[in-house]
Amino acid sequence: MNRITGGERYESGPDGEWAIRRISGSAAVKTYRCPGCYQLIPPGMPHVVAWAAYGDGDDRRHWHSSCWERRTHRSVRHPRR
Structure with a gap:
Protein backbone atom coordinates (compact mmCIF):
# COMPACT_ATOMS: atom_id res chain seq x y z
CA MET A 1 0.00 0.00 0.00
CA ASN A 2 1.24 3.50 -0.82
CA ARG A 3 -0.17 6.77 0.44
CA ILE A 4 1.18 10.31 0.21
CA THR A 5 1.06 12.99 2.90
CA GLY A 6 2.82 16.27 2.19
CA GLY A 7 6.27 15.51 0.81
CA GLU A 8 6.28 12.00 2.26
CA ARG A 9 5.01 8.74 0.84
CA TYR A 10 4.18 5.82 3.09
CA GLU A 11 4.90 2.30 1.87
CA SER A 12 4.14 -1.14 3.24
CA GLY A 13 6.38 -4.03 2.29
CA VAL A 29 23.62 19.09 -1.33
CA LYS A 30 25.54 16.65 0.90
CA THR A 31 27.30 13.32 0.44
CA TYR A 32 25.68 10.27 2.04
CA ARG A 33 26.52 6.57 2.17
CA CYS A 34 23.77 4.26 0.92
CA PRO A 35 22.97 1.39 3.35
CA GLY A 36 21.96 -0.82 0.42
CA ALA A 52 10.31 3.69 9.93
CA ALA A 53 6.78 5.02 9.42
CA TYR A 54 5.92 5.13 13.12
CA GLY A 55 9.31 5.98 14.58
CA ASP A 56 10.91 9.26 15.54
CA GLY A 57 13.07 9.51 12.41
CA ASP A 58 16.34 8.61 14.15
CA ASP A 59 16.65 5.67 11.74
CA ARG A 60 16.39 7.94 8.67
CA ARG A 61 18.79 6.86 5.90
CA HIS A 62 19.61 8.12 2.42
CA TRP A 63 19.43 5.43 -0.29
CA HIS A 64 20.16 5.30 -4.00
CA SER A 65 16.72 5.09 -5.60
CA SER A 66 17.57 1.75 -7.24
CA CYS A 67 18.92 0.31 -3.96
CA TRP A 68 15.73 1.32 -2.18
CA GLU A 69 13.60 -0.41 -4.82
CA ARG A 70 15.70 -3.61 -4.51
CA ARG A 71 16.08 -3.57 -0.70
CA THR A 72 13.83 -6.56 -0.07
CA HIS A 73 15.88 -8.72 -2.46
CA ARG A 74 19.12 -8.51 -0.48
CA SER A 75 20.43 -7.69 2.96
CA VAL A 76 21.86 -4.35 4.01
CA ARG A 77 25.63 -4.32 3.74
CA HIS A 78 27.72 -3.10 6.62
CA PRO A 79 31.07 -1.31 6.28
CA ARG A 80 34.22 -3.35 6.49
CA ARG A 81 36.11 -2.72 9.67
Whole structure:
Protein backbone atom coordinates (compact mmCIF):
# COMPACT_ATOMS: atom_id res chain seq x y z
CA MET A 1 0.00 0.00 0.00
CA ASN A 2 1.24 3.50 -0.82
CA ARG A 3 -0.17 6.77 0.44
CA ILE A 4 1.18 10.31 0.21
CA THR A 5 1.06 12.99 2.90
CA GLY A 6 2.82 16.27 2.19
CA GLY A 7 6.27 15.51 0.81
CA GLU A 8 6.28 12.00 2.26
CA ARG A 9 5.01 8.74 0.84
CA TYR A 10 4.18 5.82 3.09
CA GLU A 11 4.90 2.30 1.87
CA SER A 12 4.14 -1.14 3.24
CA GLY A 13 6.38 -4.03 2.29
CA PRO A 14 7.67 -7.35 3.56
CA ASP A 15 10.26 -5.35 5.51
CA GLY A 16 7.69 -3.18 7.32
CA GLU A 17 6.06 0.23 7.06
CA TRP A 18 8.22 3.07 5.77
CA ALA A 19 7.98 6.81 5.28
CA ILE A 20 9.97 7.90 2.25
CA ARG A 21 10.81 11.18 0.61
CA ARG A 22 12.29 11.53 -2.85
CA ILE A 23 15.12 14.06 -2.96
CA SER A 24 15.72 15.91 -6.24
CA GLY A 25 19.21 16.45 -7.58
CA SER A 26 18.99 20.18 -6.91
CA ALA A 27 18.02 19.53 -3.26
CA ALA A 28 20.81 16.95 -2.72
CA VAL A 29 23.62 19.09 -1.33
CA LYS A 30 25.54 16.65 0.90
CA THR A 31 27.30 13.32 0.44
CA TYR A 32 25.68 10.27 2.04
CA ARG A 33 26.52 6.57 2.17
CA CYS A 34 23.77 4.26 0.92
CA PRO A 35 22.97 1.39 3.35
CA GLY A 36 21.96 -0.82 0.42
CA CYS A 37 25.27 -0.88 -1.46
CA TYR A 38 27.51 1.14 0.88
CA GLN A 39 28.56 3.38 -2.01
CA LEU A 40 28.48 7.18 -1.84
CA ILE A 41 25.52 9.26 -2.94
CA PRO A 42 27.19 12.45 -4.16
CA PRO A 43 25.71 15.96 -4.06
CA GLY A 44 23.42 16.54 -7.03
CA MET A 45 22.23 12.92 -7.29
CA PRO A 46 18.49 12.33 -6.83
CA HIS A 47 17.84 9.70 -4.14
CA VAL A 48 15.40 8.46 -1.47
CA VAL A 49 15.33 9.17 2.25
CA ALA A 50 13.52 6.47 4.25
CA TRP A 51 12.68 5.86 7.91
CA ALA A 52 10.31 3.69 9.93
CA ALA A 53 6.78 5.02 9.42
CA TYR A 54 5.92 5.13 13.12
CA GLY A 55 9.31 5.98 14.58
CA ASP A 56 10.91 9.26 15.54
CA GLY A 57 13.07 9.51 12.41
CA ASP A 58 16.34 8.61 14.15
CA ASP A 59 16.65 5.67 11.74
CA ARG A 60 16.39 7.94 8.67
CA ARG A 61 18.79 6.86 5.90
CA HIS A 62 19.61 8.12 2.42
CA TRP A 63 19.43 5.43 -0.29
CA HIS A 64 20.16 5.30 -4.00
CA SER A 65 16.72 5.09 -5.60
CA SER A 66 17.57 1.75 -7.24
CA CYS A 67 18.92 0.31 -3.96
CA TRP A 68 15.73 1.32 -2.18
CA GLU A 69 13.60 -0.41 -4.82
CA ARG A 70 15.70 -3.61 -4.51
CA ARG A 71 16.08 -3.57 -0.70
CA THR A 72 13.83 -6.56 -0.07
CA HIS A 73 15.88 -8.72 -2.46
CA ARG A 74 19.12 -8.51 -0.48
CA SER A 75 20.43 -7.69 2.96
CA VAL A 76 21.86 -4.35 4.01
CA ARG A 77 25.63 -4.32 3.74
CA HIS A 78 27.72 -3.10 6.62
CA PRO A 79 31.07 -1.31 6.28
CA ARG A 80 34.22 -3.35 6.49
CA ARG A 81 36.11 -2.72 9.67
